[in-house]
Amino acid sequence: LQMWRGDPDTKIILAYIENFGNPKNFVKIARATTKDKPVIAVKSGRSEAGSRAAASHTGSLGGSDLAAEAVFAQTGVLRAASIEELFDFAMAFSLQPLPRGNRVAIVSDAGGPAIMCVDELVAHGMRLADFAPATQAFMRTWAPPEASLRNPIDLTPQGSLEDYRRALDAVLSDDGVDAAIAIYVPPVRADEVDIARAVWQAAKDHSKPVLCNFLGRSENSPGFVELVSHSVPSYLFPESAARSLAAMYRYAEYRKRDEGELRTFPVNRTQAQTILDRAVGEGRSRLRSEETDALLDAYGIRTTKTRIVRRIEELSRAAKEINYPVVLKAFGPEIVHKSELQAVRLGIRTEKELVDAASAMQRQLRDRRMTVEGFLVQEFVQGGMEVILGMARDKVYGPFLVFGLGGIYVEYLKDVSFGLPPLTDRDAMRMIESIRTYPILRGVRGEPARDVTALQEAILRLGALASDFDSIQEMDLNPVLVLEEGRGYCAVDARIILAQPSS
Known part of the structure; x- marks a missing residue:
């Protein structure tokens, strides 16, 4: 690409791609090349998309071919669906x-x-x-x-x-x-x-x-x-x-289009490294809830106020520290998608309601032979629009980010976009703007506009975290509540899965 970019006799670059070698290097070179002359590529391997089973929403939405799409979208490389289309495009451009x-x-x-x-x-x-x-x-x-x-x-x-x-x-x-x-x-x-x-x-x-x-x-x-x-x-x-x-x-x-600029943020990398090293050293595949919140906080990603309790008798004190109304969530090694397991209760306003909800939750989860290690008591954030922020580490491309409208329907709507770090500020904004339902974030039918600028920063911070630590396999922040313009966002539930050491 570098050679053909500088060749005055080359007007168009056509490529058949099976893999990118070094994806980050390809992104850097291709982004510069396509500003001068078109690069049109056909890539094999579409059938791998979505084939990998994953324990998170983000993992189920990802796959190697989607990471390739992110590379093409960020660099301006035009993807042809077939070799025939490759030459159709070439004829028009030439x-x-x-x-x-x-x-x-x-x-x-x-x-x-x-x-x-x-x-x-x-x-x-x-x-x-x-x-x-x-x-x-x-x-x-x-x-x-x-x-x-x-x-x-x-x-x-x-x-x-x-x-x-x-x-x-x-x-x-x-x-x-x-x-x-x-x-x-x-x-x-x-x-x-x-x-x-x-x-x-x-x-x-x-x-x-x-x-x-x-x-x-x-x-x-x-x-x-x-x-x-x-x-x-x-x-x-x-x-x-x-x-x-x-x-x-x-x-x-x-x-x-404006390619934007790479932004850096003050982060506590030492704190993040300590959390991850401890979990990896103990041979765990996931971070605990308190570790997840601390890791995200180290990179400036906002989460809800949360207290962790191990016994039902401790719930009342935790709720008073946060102030009612609160959200109650059960946690344990098998409790992954809480909504499906009825392991979450919103808008609890009294101590009796809190204790009754926890008792019922514990009983029905144990009936399913699931271990309840304790409960999360969180502030009840109202009025936000639910989105998902996520990351999955592809074996070829490394980390790629996922953004879309979130909540329990994200895997069915699949209204998501992808990006490959490092992202510029404009890359992050294009991820937000490219989903079909983006106009909802800007406010429709009298609803207020959401804080898209804060959301853009959250994507950039998540990209930095993913790039800095290879030990993170997947991150799933779902839902993230995007509040009204100027009020920011809040990650309500988060899950971080660790990469397993190769045998």
């Missing part, structure tokens, strides 16, 4: 300029392929351009009566060669259009070379990308040769043209 935006015009002589093209464009983040009234008025002066002149334009088989050329020229002249896809279903009576010539002649007069679909015409057809010989990429199917144009837009946006 022959056409990048689009300035995502507004696309489609000119076709058949409605069906045009609609299929629209669907694929929208699925990949593009949108149909809205034509200026003057553009539509001009086309009405010469288009066939049967033609549909709204985007996508369908000239029907009644459209002439000149109609096709004028329609393409008209939409490319419209300031509301950033790119065009020309779709042609060759009828018997028309010469496809003449149509191809009309397409490239219209394209050369504009600085906007034009891609073409001559339906069913391969690279051996005269129309394909005419187009590609004059720098217009042509594809067998409309979906291929749509995906290639969308890749060009994604790359154009990547080149403009």
Whole structure:
């Protein structure tokens, strides 16, 4: 990559990747390279994603292929789904300029392929351009009566060669259009070379990308040769043209984006090292609850006020220290997902309610033959939105972070994003912004906006913790309650799993 980045004769870099060697080094080099020229890669190994059984929410959401996706997203490397798509993208990048935006015009002589093209464009983040009234008025002066002149334009088989050329020229002249896809279903009576010539002649007069679909015409057809010989990429199917144009837009946006900066925070690394060394030395696979809170506190990650009690008789004093209402949680070696085991009770307001809840919890867990080592009494934080922050250590990529809407439904919704440390501040913010439900964090239907800035810092701090200690295998902070803007966040439940020494 470093060599090709500096080679003036190399315009595009294509790669088939099985592994990245040193992923951190790849991220650093690829991030610099893609700012200068596109890197398009196809990577094998998708089927490994999600195959590893894990004891945490984060582990069940992870997998090597998702870590690879994080690498590509952070570095601007475009991932092709197949070798065929790799060369589809390469043809577009090598022959056409990048689009300035995502507004696309489609000119076709058949409605069906045009609609299929629209669907694929929208699925990949593009949108149909809205034509200026003057553009539509001009086309009405010469288009066939049967033609549909709204985007996508369908000239029907009644459209002439000149109609096709004028329609393409008209939409490319419209300031509301950033790119065009020309779709042609060759009828018997028309010469496809003449149509191809009309397409490239219209394209050369504009600085906007034009891609073409001559339906069913391969690279051996005269129309394909005419187009590609004059720098217009042509594809067998409309979906291929749509995906290639969308890749060009994604790359154009990547080149403009702010990469941010690496931030450092004051942390107590000595305290963290002591906690982990003790647990590893004792041969444990997980940190205890009090150790988890202390480790997160050493790296400035906020947790709820918590008291640990071993006996029911001690609950009342712990609750008075925190102040009612409180949350009660049972803990023990087999108690992993507390909600599923009914090992958590929220909003307890009296001593009697607290003791009764603990007694019932202990009884039903023991009936399941689970060991109850004690209880956590926590402050009851209200009004927050639940998210998950997590980390899993991949055997190839090392630690990667997970963010998404949290709570008990996280594994079913799978609305999550991934990042590979070290993260810049913009990387962390992109992780937050990339989930489908991000607008909820910004406030919808009268709900207040949440403290996204504090959440961004939490992701960066978690990344630093994961990078500093190889002995951490997984971290699962779920839920993290994100409070109103300016009030921060609070990790309500956390689990840290330790890496097992290799035998």
